[in-house]
Amino acid sequence: MQSIITMDYGSGGVRTAQLIDEILLPAFGNATLNDLGDGAVLPDLGGQPVFSTDSFVVTPWKFPGGDIGKLAVCGTVNDLCMAGGKPLYLSLSLILEEGLPMDDLRTVVDSIARTAREAGVQIVTGDTKVVERGSADGLYINTAGIGVLRAPGLGRRALRPGDAVLVSGSVGCHGAAVLMARGDLPVEGDLRSDCRPLHELSAAALAAGEVHILRDPTRGGVATTLNEFVEGSGLCIDLEEEAIPVDEPVAAACDLLGLDPLYAACEGRMLAVVAPGDAEAVLGALRALPGGEGACRIGTVGTGRPGKVVLHTALGGSRILGKLTGAQLPRIC
């Protein structure tokens, strides 16, 4: 193996085979993948399939609490979980930039393998392409995933007035951690991404009570995701500003940059809207699991301001919490 990725590794020839045999198969190897067919032939799922895909272009590829590999598994696994599925199989497509250090690729591949094991999914098919230097930012990853439906009927249409809005932990950690890793924050500190697979937390929530919708608030953050729950409907969400958990380092970092943690991405948090009588049971189940210790109730579904998310502020005011517009940008003074 060479010390960097060259165009040869994407040729489909000897070098490509070497990449597969020496780096990918040792990390992911399983009966289905080892066949190296053009596609994976999967066993009967025993239920309705759930299917999702996601692409990953995060920069820098490594950040406190994760990397692009971990993110690539969590992203698709979590989408399947939020759709009410139990994730089973992933495809993995790597787009590598010429010149990428082979050690960086090994690190990412190890991270993918570790996270997939943790989330209980197998990587059963994949693809590798190499593009000229300057055509990509190190590496891009696409994963697609298949799971089996465990909880049918989740979605906006299931929401009812009075439902409790829960979050599985503090918000905005991933967005703030990536900003810090970019060197965009003039501080160093204990900011770690919340990136993690949500298979256990989502399963626990579904087992503990009547869940109406599950979503992971990724791009656009909690504010944007909650807006998507109610926009165009006759329902609103009343949020209590004081109840929304924001870690101090995240709050401070966002303050410095003029960002709002409610719009910062999470990659391992879950929003759950549940029947009012089941809120405590679901919270109890979440809090018993790693990554769910900080679960809490942040609001209630109502009808007062149809289609809107209303934030009730600490000082007694209230305001509309809109969707994210454009990208969050820093202020200048």
Add this chain to the structure above:
Amino acid sequence: MPCEDSWLKAFRNPAGAARLVQDIRRRTQDRAPVRIMEICGTHTMAIAKAGLRSLLAPGVELISGPGCPVCVTPAGDIDAALELSARPGVTLATYGDLLRVPGSLRGDTLLRRRAEGADVRTVYSAADAVDLARTNPDREVVFLGVGFETTAPGTAACVLDAAGDGLDNFSVFCLLKRTEPALRALLNAPDCGVDALLCPGHVAAITGADAFAFLPREYGLPAVVGGFEAGDVLYAVWRMVCMVCDGTPALENEYVRLVTAGGNAAARAAVDRVFQPADSLWRGLGEIPDSGLVLRPAYARYDAAARYGLARGAGTEPPGCRCGQVIRGLLHPEECPLFGRLCRPEDPVGPCMVSGEGACAAAWKYRSADV
């Protein structure tokens, strides 16, 4: 991160907030509304975020003044920056706020120019722009120096840094503005009906609180230098209401954890070494004597306007845009016919809707649930 964040909470949601609100209401119930203008975009955002405007109405009317540096930059200067971004070999380094501000032509922004191939980089400080010049010796790096007294020292420091290193691929398109001349122009206008001024804590950290003593002394207006948490603003408003109702105008400094009477002399010395005051054009306010900063002759080689022969001027205001009146506090954002209809953050007509510190952006982003 520093652990003092927990005490920040005390400023965010102080225990006495309800009592302050009650007292403000009691003092203002039998009189015309007390009109308080804030002249810092960060205050504008803080007030909107905490929902203070609706909380204190109708006894107190909080008005946004010319506190957003991006908003007061005339369209002509944005046009010049856009034109500069199109020059071959030029890398434009800018604070994020300017990326979405349209010039004379709707939709023509640095963000758009970047998508079309211009080399426009977002930086968080002027020092980052100098680093860009160092690491890209084959590029001509131009920093868009926007802001008031708060960002002027950082801009001055980076010019001194570049000069010390003899960097010749770095320059500044200097759009810096000075607070006091603009405030005087605003207050001297016959249509200005302001009762008190919430003075900008960040600016005062540099200038010193005393720089605002002219407000009570010459204009008979109460003035409080305030911090940026909801509790800071609430307390400052309460003090101004007291002074207005009692007829005892004075300058007070609420932001004592950061602002001293004398300010930061070293920062001012750096600014003074690099820049000198000059007449400057403001959106909404027009040309104001000595209200801008330009590079002194000794540092003229770092002046992008001269180096690239940039045409400066008022430019063309977008049709129907009332940003000029919003900046002067004559119009609340919601009173503009375009607000929320033709003009929204995702497709702004004027700068006040797009800058992170613009009055319209604040009013839209944090629109009250009661409206």
